[in-house]
Amino acid sequence: MTIRVKIELMPVLKRLREERNFEQELSDDATVRTMLANIGFKENELEHLRIFINNKLAHLDKVLKDGDDIWVGIVVGGGRK
Numbered sequence: 001m002t003i004r005v006k007i008e009l010m011p012v013l014k015r016l017r018e019e020r021n022f023e024q025e026l027s028d029d030a031t032v033r034t035m036l037a038n039i040g041f042k043e044n045e046l047e048h049l050r051i052f053i054n055n056k057l058a059h060l061d062k063v064l065k066d067g068d069d070i071w072v073g074i075v076v077g078g079g080r081k
Helices: 011-016 032-038 045-049
Strands: 002-009 021-027 047-054 057-058 069-074
Touching: 002 011, 011 069, 021 032, 032 045, 032 047, 032 069, 045 047
Parallel strands: 002 069
Antiparallel strands: 002 021, 047 057, 047 069
16 A cells, blocks of 8 residues: 655755655655655765654654655754854
């Protein structure tokens, strides 16, 4: 069985795909970690990401549900002192 989720990437992450907003079909036991690997993130990049599912911060081992809205962002540093 499969699920479909909606994914939005923070603009700086667009390098992974042509579009920032897209849907993905996954197995019904897929986790956030699985979804991120499927769209091109490497394991060593995951610690810098922030994932929100249905507007709530989520951890990498959270099992996704059909219809979830997912936002993927990255921690950005810098600026003035």
